[in-house]
Amino acid sequence: MTQTLMNHMKGDESPGGVRDDTWSRLLMQVGQERSQQAFARLFGHFAPLIKGFCLANPSSSLPGEAADELVQEVMFKVWTKAPSYDASKAAASTWIFTVMRNCRIDMIRRNSRHQVNSADVEVDDIWDEELDHQPFVRLQQARNEEMIQRSFATLPIEQKQALTQVYMQGKSHSEIAEETGLPLGTVKSRVRMGLKKIQASLGKR
Amino acid sequence: MIKHHPDHNLLTEYCAGTLDWALCLGITTHLHFCSECRNTVAHLNSIGGSLLAQGPQEQVSQDVFTNLMAQIQARETAAVEFVAQSTEPPLHPSISKDRMLTNLPKVVRKLLPKDKALRWQTVSPNLKMARLTAGQDKYEVAFHRICSGGKVAQHDHGGLEVTVVLKGSFSDGDGIYTPGDFLVRQPGEVHRPTAAQNEDCLCFSICEAPVRLTGLLGRLVNPFLSVKPA
Numbered sequence: 001m002t003q004t005l006m007n008h009m010k011g012d013e014s015p016g017g018v019r020d021d022t023w024s025r026l027l028m029q030v031g032q033e034r035s036q037q038a039f040a041r042l043f044g045h046f047a048p049l050i051k052g053f054c055l056a057n058p059s060s061s062l063p064g065e066a067a068d069e070l071v072q073e074v075m076f077k078v079w080t081k082a083p084s085y086d087a088s089k090a091a092a093s094t095w096i097f098t099v100m101r102n103c104r105i106d107m108i109r110r111n112s113r114h115q116v117n118s119a120d121v122e123v124d125d126i127w128d129e130e131l132d133h134q135p136f137v138r139l140q141q142a143r144n145e146e147m148i149q150r151s152f153a154t155l156p157i158e159q160k161q162a163l164t165q166v167y168m169q170g171k172s173h174s175e176i177a178e179e180t181g182l183p184l185g186t187v188k189s190r191v192r193m194g195l196k197k198i199q200a201s202l203g204k205r
Numbered sequence: 206m207i208k209h210h211p212d213h214n215l216l217t218e219y220c221a222g223t224l225d226w227a228l229c230l231g232i233t234t235h236l237h238f239c240s241e242c243r244n245t246v247a248h249l250n251s252i253g254g255s256l257l258a259q260g261p262q263e264q265v266s267q268d269v270f271t272n273l274m275a276q277i278q279a280r281e282t283a284a285v286e287f288v289a290q291s292t293e294p295p296l297h298p299s300i301s302k303d304r305m306l307t308n309l310p311k312v313v314r315k316l317l318p319k320d321k322a323l324r325w326q327t328v329s330p331n332l333k334m335a336r337l338t339a340g341q342d343k344y345e346v347a348f349h350r351i352c353s354g355g356k357v358a359q360h361d362h363g364g365l366e367v368t369v370v371l372k373g374s375f376s377d378g379d380g381i382y383t384p385g386d387f388l389v390r391q392p393g394e395v396h397r398p399t400a401a402q403n404e405d406c407l408c409f410s411i412c413e414a415p416v417r418l419t420g421l422l423g424r425l426v427n428p429f430l431s432v433k434p435a
């Protein structure tokens with residue numbers, strides 16, 4: 001365990017690690033120095049990606065017209081929460097992904113009939129950043145992002161599709177099954193297989 | 206030692222934000238206890254980040270940026286007067302004095318009523334339950350408390366039921382469950398939990414549909430068990 005941890009720490013200092021990527025560095029500047037210039041560059045890069053995400057998944061509770069609203073809300077959260085961002089814990093893209101996911105859930109809940117207002121639990125209580133406070137996880141995860149991107153590209157098309165539908169289009173496994181006419185078990189196993197392969201490629205390093 | 210974890214599909218839906226709110230409460234509670242699943246969640250989040258980074262791009266108009274900077278400016282000005290309220294409000298004395306309800310995971314603590322006591326209902330001689338308000342109406346979210354050594358009447362599940370052990374332990378035909386263990390019962394599964402002899406067992410549970418008690422005792426207490434999501 002100690003040996004593994006040491007290796008991870010060593011790896012973490014190596015050049016080309018995700019820690020060194022431009023976006024993570026800019027996000028650190030936004031958090032630590034409150035740099036509006038760095039923030040403008042982050043906006044230029046991530047706002048079109050967030051909008052692309054939203055438009056790829058127009059739903060009744062989050063229609064395409066809400067895309068700009070989502071962009072503004074996510075980037076506002078990015079600004080306000082940036083001081084808690086830690087580049088050794090996650091790459092900027094992962095951190096912004098989680099901020100975007102939470103904003104999307106918030107917006108959908110605001111528009112939903114199912115929501116009951118009286119509860120004190122908020123989105124950030126469920127997807128709680130404090131639960132990530134583990135040095136071992138941090139180091140490992142930050143270095144893995146690039147590997148994940150590479151192994152994702154090599155997945156069979158149906159596994160890639162299933163993972164994209166889950167993550168990017170925000171669909172539950174049973175919604176995907178309904179829409180594609182595939183058995184739920186098939187959808188689940190495609191997601192699982194895809195994840196397994198990504199996981200395996202991380203182990204192989 | 207945690208032996209029962211949510212499966213990868215549940216954790217993926219949790220990370221992608223597509224899992225039902227109430228079930229997410231159960232996952233977060235488990236994560237509080239389980240570093241292994243926290244690790245998995247970190248990986249699953251980074252997959253989301255990778256997908257975002259290489260996803261489609263759509264042009265965003267300059268107006269959005271202008272509006273955003275105005276919003277940020279307004280907040281920076283207001284922030285001077287803003288006093289952060291990070292302290293949690295005090296709990297009702299009946300809750301803070303209950304040894305079983307201390308040191309609960311944060312997300313569960315948030316579900317406790319602030320200005321009133323929990324309403325414990327007797328489901329059967331060894332089993333009490335208290336419903337919690339959880340901001341959704343699809344599942345019944347509740348505490349279940351089994352007396353030490355108590356057996357719960359055999360019952361089956363009309364819908365999905367997720368249980369996370371918070372305090373103490375219980376066992377059934379399949380094994381022993383200790384704090385942090387995450388159990389999923391599918392509709393139609395019959396089981397009969399028994400709490401350990403030395404202490405009460407407190408569980409956090411999320412039920413989709415009424416739980417039916419089977420057997421003679423079951424028929425007597427069944428009326429108490431209608432699901433009232435809150």
Ligand SMILES: [Zn+2]
Nearest residue numbers: 210239241242
């Ligand atoms: Zn676990």
